[in-house]
Amino acid sequence: MSMKVGQTTRDRLIDASYQLARRQGFNRTSVSEVMKAAGVTKGSFFFHFPSKESLGLVVLKRDREEFLTMIDASLAAATPLQGIERFFAKALKKHRETGFIGGCLWGNTALEMCDSNSSFTEIVVGVFKEWTAKMSKAIRAGQACGQIRRDLPPEVLAQMIVASIEGGIMLSRLAKKAGPLKGCLKMLMTLLQPIAMGRSPGEQWMPESKQRSIPHRQEKSE
Amino acid sequence: MSMKVGQTTRDRLIDASYQLARRQGFNRTSVSEVMKAAGVTKGSFFFHFPSKESLGLVVLKRDREEFLTMIDASLAAATPLQGIERFFAKALKKHRETGFIGGCLWGNTALEMCDSNSSFTEIVVGVFKEWTAKMSKAIRAGQACGQIRRDLPPEVLAQMIVASIEGGIMLSRLAKKAGPLKGCLKMLMTLLQPIAMGRSPGEQWMPESKQRSIPHRQEKSE
DNA sequence: AGTGGCTAACCAACCGATCGGTCTATTGAG
DNA sequence: CTCAATAGACCGATCGGTTGGTTAGCCACT
DSSP, X not given: OOOOTTSOHHHHHHHHHHHHHHHHOTTTOOHXXXXXXXXXOHHHHHHHOSSHHHHHHHHHHHHHHHHHHHHHHHHOSSSHHHHXXXXXXXXXXXXXXXXXXXXXXXXXXXXXHTTTOHHHHHHHHHHHHHHXXXXXXXXXXXXXXXXXXXXXXXXXXXXXHHHHHHHHHHHHHHHTSSHHHHHHHXXXXXXXXXXXXTOOTTSOSSOOSSSOXXXXXXXXXX | OOOOTTSOHHHXXXXXXXXXHHHHOTTTOOHHHHHHHHTOOHHHHHHHOSSHHHHHHHHHHHHHHHHHHHHHHHHOSSSHHHHHHHHHHHHHHHHHHTTTOSOOHHHHHHHHHTTTOHHHHHHHHHHHHHHHHHHHXXXXXXXXXXXSOXXXXXXXXXXXHHHHXXXXXXXXXXXXXXXXXXXXXXXXXXXXXXXXXXXXXXXOSSOOSSSOOSOOOOOSOO
16 A cells, blocks of 8 residues: 555654554554555564554554654744744644545544553644644743734643644635635634734724735635 | 443444544444453344444434533523523533543544545534534624624634634543633633723633633642 | 243353553664 | 465454343332
């Protein structure tokens, strides 16, 4: 299936496991399924990994590095708010590219494992903690330079952002449309805006259509 | 285990399946596990339900009615905003009572099934659609009477609320603390507030500590 | 009132398939 | 020749599901 050439057997197993776990979860993905997808036999599988669970943990660890690196790269923009916007755009792009199939490995694994498997949960908790911390730091910087409203505590705001994104991905995955996630991200940007003194309600939604940095290809449906 | 007396065998099976599925998901919950929890043997299980999946669907349908009824009951308050606040409080209370174990059946099932099992997904999609519609209606009413800021489209706002709650439940379930969900709900209430003309940033967070209607028992940790 | 028959409800042995995992034999590059 | 890497037969356990048989309560008929 995914069987890319030029990869080592180990890498192909990791890749196949990642793809399948993102769609079905780790529990429902059997060793045989991963083997078949990677074009490998059983003996080979257990030569590279002592157990199914250990492969799962390797998959999580690999994706963790990738994800945290992506966050840092996105947030390292000219201004904190631009960094956050870039991160939003990257996240939306990634899920749009996969057609909203599979969703977020972290959210999925969190809900699948967090009351049953502690090894998996430990890693997932760590990722969310780091993710939230990075967002929190960016928010604090944005508040310091007046780009982000100062009346909301950065830690809570960061947690809210992470929660909304996860929920937005979930809704977009269910609907197989970008709409829900895109809407959540747009609302988050609105929430971050400083409260302008003399601003009156009624004309804030999509105020300047030129300076938007979240790409908005038009959807075919909805 | 849960084996409450006075219930029919069928009800005990539904109950046991609900509890187990909320913690582990439907996939990881075996028929034998449900049988044991309900104090019933295999022959009896398949007398009442033609398959494991059919029991799962019954569980979902039962919880759907319960959940939608709860939403209606909560939103039917003196004012739209009070209704929304009551719904938030009810949701928080429910998850606090279960010690943030198991999370939301709908979010869990969404992520577990939505790219593999279409019967389950169909029900889940319906619940989220109805949930969002009910919130949307309350928001529109709140906007009409000036309780909720008018510059945000009610549909998007409703979707954002649902997404944040699901994400908040996820984070609270991971952390086994009320903090994340509570923070999300508080932020949502802030987001709903009308933009007061002369309000300046800096003193909005937890402004009046007396009129809060979301209960805030103090946490032992965090 | 007694009794034979019917059926909803339950029980437990059993089924093939598949699970995660082991083991031994074989391959092939250095 | 060596040994990392692969192949695939095989293992016990468990999966979802089936089957035949045993209750217990009710209903009809004498």
